[in-house]
Amino acid sequence: MSTAAETHDDHHDGHQDPYHLAHHFDTPQQQFDAGKLGIWLFLTTEILLFSGLFCAYAVYRANHPEVFEFAHLYLNKPLGAINTVVLLFSSLTMAWGVRAAQLGQKNLLVGLLALTILCGFGFLGIKFVEYRVKFQNGELWGPHYNPKEMPGAAKDEDDRAKEDRQREAERKKHEEAITVAALTNTVATAPAGYHYDQSKYAPASSDNVDFASISPEWVRQQGSDTKPPGSIAETWHGDPPVNAQLFFSIYFVMTGLHGLHVIAGMICIAWILIRATKGEFGPHYFNPVDFVGLYWHIVDLIWIFLFPLLYLIT
Amino acid sequence: MSDHAAESSPTPAEEHGLAHVMPVKILVGVFAALIALTVITVGSSYLDFGPYNLLVAMIIAFVKGSLVCMFFMHLWYDSKFNLFIFMSCLAFVVLFISLAMTDTHQYHNSVRGGQAPNVPAATYGEAPPAAKP
Numbered sequence: 001m002s003t004a005a006e007t008h009d010d011h012h013d014g015h016q017d018p019y020h021l022a023h024h025f026d027t028p029q030q031q032f033d034a035g036k037l038g039i040w041l042f043l044t045t046e047i048l049l050f051s052g053l054f055c056a057y058a059v060y061r062a063n064h065p066e067v068f069e070f071a072h073l074y075l076n077k078p079l080g081a082i083n084t085v086v087l088l089f090s091s092l093t094m095a096w097g098v099r100a101a102q103l104g105q106k107n108l109l110v111g112l113l114a115l116t117i118l119c120g121f122g123f124l125g126i127k128f129v130e131y132r133v134k135f136q137n138g139e140l141w142g143p144h145y146n147p148k149e150m151p152g153a154a155k156d157e158d159d160r161a162k163e164d165r166q167r168e169a170e171r172k173k174h175e176e177a178i179t180v181a182a183l184t185n186t187v188a189t190a191p192a193g194y195h196y197d198q199s200k201y202a203p204a205s206s207d208n209v210d211f212a213s214i215s216p217e218w219v220r221q222q223g224s225d226t227k228p229p230g231s232i233a234e235t236w237h238g239d240p241p242v243n244a245q246l247f248f249s250i251y252f253v254m255t256g257l258h259g260l261h262v263i264a265g266m267i268c269i270a271w272i273l274i275r276a277t278k279g280e281f282g283p284h285y286f287n288p289v290d291f292v293g294l295y296w297h298i299v300d301l302i303w304i305f306l307f308p309l310l311y312l313i314t
Numbered sequence: 315m316s317d318h319a320a321e322s323s324p325t326p327a328e329e330h331g332l333a334h335v336m337p338v339k340i341l342v343g344v345f346a347a348l349i350a351l352t353v354i355t356v357g358s359s360y361l362d363f364g365p366y367n368l369l370v371a372m373i374i375a376f377v378k379g380s381l382v383c384m385f386f387m388h389l390w391y392d393s394k395f396n397l398f399i400f401m402s403c404l405a406f407v408v409l410f411i412s413l414a415m416t417d418t419h420q421y422h423n424s425v426r427g428g429q430a431p432n433v434p435a436a437t438y439g440e441a442p443p444a445a446k447p
Contacts, residue, residue, distance in 0.1 A: 032332050033393065040396045044403035051407040055414050062418040081356050085349060092345040095336060095386040102335045283332075290333065290388075297387045304378045308371035312359035 020285040032287050039291040043298045046261075050302050053254050057309060060246055070236055071247030072313040073151030074139045076130055080311035083126045084303065090119030091300040094269075098293045101286035106279055109289070113273040116296065120266040127259055134248070141252050145245030151236055251310055258306060261299045268292045334391035344385045351378050 025031035061068050097112035133139075138146035272292050275281065281289055355374040363370055384390040389397050 029332060036333075036392070036396060037399075040399050044399060047403050047407060048410075051410055054407075055411045058411050059414055059418065062415060077356070077359075081352065084352050088345060088348045088352065091348075091382060091386050092341060095341050096338065099336050099338070099341070102333065286332075294387055297382055300386075301379050301382050304382065305375050308355055308359070308375055312355065312371055314359055314362065314367040 020280075028284055032290075035287050035291060036294075039294050043294060046298055047302075050254075050257070053250070053257065054305070054309075057250050057254070060250060064241070064243065064246060066241040067244050067246050068313050070151065070241050071139075071244045071251075072310065073236055074134070074137075074147070074248075075251070075311050076133070077311050079126055079130055080307055083123055084307050086119050086122045086126070087300050087303050090116045090123070091297055093119065094293045094296045098286065098290050101276070101281040101289040102283060104282040106276065106281075109276045109281065110273060113269055113276060117266050117269050117273065120262055120269070123262055124259065127255065139248055140245070141249035142245055145248055147244075150240065254306055254310065258299065258302055261302070265292070265296045265299050268295060334388060336385065336388065336391075340385055344381050348378055348381055351381075 021028055021031060025034065093112045093115045097109050097116065100106075100109040100112055137148045138144065140146075269292055272289055275288065351374050355371055358370050358374070359367070361367075383400065389400065
């Protein structure tokens with residue numbers, strides 16, 4: 001016991017002092033706890049940073065749920081799910097890496113850190129594929145929102161279903177054109193100030209409609225503009241909502257900022273990896289591995305919430 | 315205090331006391347649970363729970379997040395002060411978002427019909443001066 005006391009008390013004299021213990025700390029334990037407290041404080045600021053974006057999301061979704069229900073159909077759900085699994089797996093390898101560092105298993109640590117970085121590249125690669133499709137199809141933020149097609153048309157559908165939908169749309173358009181023609185023959189002038197979507201609202205806004213001219217077909221079409229109840233539509237029926245670009249503004253800011261965090265995490269892990277190859281970590285000093293791991297997990301944590309909020313809207 | 319042969323041999327850090335070492339079984343088990351919950355949350359998005367879909371998705375996300383925090387991030391075994399810091403951060407997030415949400419439907423009167431829920435389409439054609447473009 002006396003030798004133990006000496007080893008711990010004499011570290012200012014040098015020879016027993018672990019080289020990684022900064023001189024302003026008394027013990028490795030104090031250094032570790034202080035570092036951990038610091039990284040947790042940093043992580044709270046990260047959460048608060050993202051909470052601003054989650055707040056924007058909540059406010060816009062509460063006010064314009066139709067925009068989210070419509071625009072999320074442009075997202076590729078399988079790719080999002082795969083990315084979730086990739087990130088969860090990288091969290092496992094990172095947590096295991098911390099264990100390996102604690103146990104001084106150098107080769108295992110190096111391998112696990114390399115695997116974690118690889119998962120980071122995988123995540124970014126899949127994200128890149130998703131972004132590229134959105135840039136190609138004009139599914140972008142604000143004034144750049146100019147989608148080429150209705151959601152669901154480019155994915156998860158075989159060509160037959162696509163053709164069916166096009167045929168249905170053409171048929172509907174044709175019938176509406178006929179109905180509008182019939183109505184405009186009956187109603188001489190549209191009411192003052194009336195300038196929206198005649199085919200949809202003409203009958204209700206006029207006193208002089210010859211109701212006999214409204215075909216049952218037309219009435220049926222109006223009813224089908226809403227989603228059939230009791231099922232989750234993977235395609236959109238009816239007109240797209242206005243201001244759908246709101247969704248993509250939020251989507252790109254949230255996933256973009258998250259992507260930057262993934263890149264930052266990968267850089268930090270690469271730094272840890274280099275130090276690990278030099279054998280700097282062991283049972284008495286693994287603080288950087290643990291702290292970088294915590295950062296990587298918080299990135300994973302944020303994705304755990306982003307994924308259902310952006311991809312799994314119903 | 316343990317024998318100080320521990321100082322020279324590569325023993326687990328728990329003996330040294332720096333931090334708890336996570337058993338591989340728990341790590342892999344937590345990962346399996348996270349994958350299972352991911353499958354459940356994706357599957358539930360194809361079902362219709364009416365207004366509860368968001369609630370279900372968020373509950374699953376909270377369970378997944380707790381698993382990551384407690385085991386991958388060691389909060390379960392850590393100094394409780396770290397947990398306290400984390401929880402107070404979440405409390406402020408809840409405060410922030412819930413206060414921001416209190417006036418959610420306040421401005422519907424100035425929103426053109428059809429652009430927001432609960433604003434009747436009858437306001438079409440007589441767009442109020444305050445309407446958004």
